[in-house]
Amino acid sequence: xxxxxxxxxxxxxxxxxxxxxxxxxxxxxxxxxxxxxxxxxxxxxxxxxxxxxxxxxxxxxxxxxxxxxxxxxxxxxxxxxxxxxxxxxxxxxxxxxxxxxxxxxxxxxxxxxxxxxxxxxxxxxxxxxxxxxxxxxxxxxxxxxxxxxxxxxxxxxxxxxxxxxxxxxxxxxxxxxxxxxxxxxxxxxxxxxxxxxxxxxxxxxxxxxx
Ligand code: MG
Numbered sequence: 586x587x588x589x590x591x592x593x594x595x596x597x598x599x600x601x602x603x604x605x606x607x608x609x610x611x612x613x614x615x616x617x618x619x620x621x622x623x624x625x626x627x628x629x630x631x632x633x634x635x636x637x638x639x640x641x642x643x644x645x646x647x648x649x650x651x652x653x654x655x656x657x658x659x660x661x662x663x664x665x666x667x668x669x670x671x672x673x674x675x676x677x678x679x680x681x682x683x684x685x686x687x688x689x690x691x692x693x694x695x696x697x698x699x700x701x702x703x704x705x706x707x708x709x710x711x712x713x714x715x716x717x718x719x720x721x722x723x724x725x726x727x728x729x730x731x732x733x734x735x736x737x738x739x740x741x742x743x744x745x746x747x748x749x750x751x752x753x754x755x756x757x758x759x760x761x762x763x764x765x766x767x768x769x770x771x772x773x774x775x776x777x778x779x780x781x782x783x784x785x786x787x788x789x790x791x792x793x794x795x
Contacts, residue, residue, distance in 0.1 A: 599611075673774065
């Protein structure tokens, strides 16, 4: 990340298996929420576990980086407005997410949005694979083709609600296998292209915060 995005739009329950592991159905239309720009950290920076939460979890995701302003665009137009993709960790205070009726607190702590280096472009988003490892052990793996709502659909949908600006991030949802982070862990999210080449990764140590 070179500059802070003006906003991070996140998608909830966009993989059937993850919705099921949380006891939810998939939504009839994209479920969106926001993380604040102040939550962004880069590769290598620590995720700080807030004292307010006893259950902080990783959510490995594919983030789309917008390259142009988008307002009321079609799915077809949306594809040409993307600048790249990046590995993203939608760090979540799961206990607070359950306690609150909306997710601003659970998703919005400082350091809760690790973002990897941006990969310039990809021809076919459906074949990207997101992988999450904790202390080197694989915990999540899924192809983008399994998304309930594909990336062009997400961009068009969000742009019908709010104007997307260059540099804005869309975190496209996490697959099954979410789990807890504790102090001393290292968590890594990797995005692979069709030839299993790494196109973006973000790795972060986990430390006690305040
Ligand atoms: Mg998420």
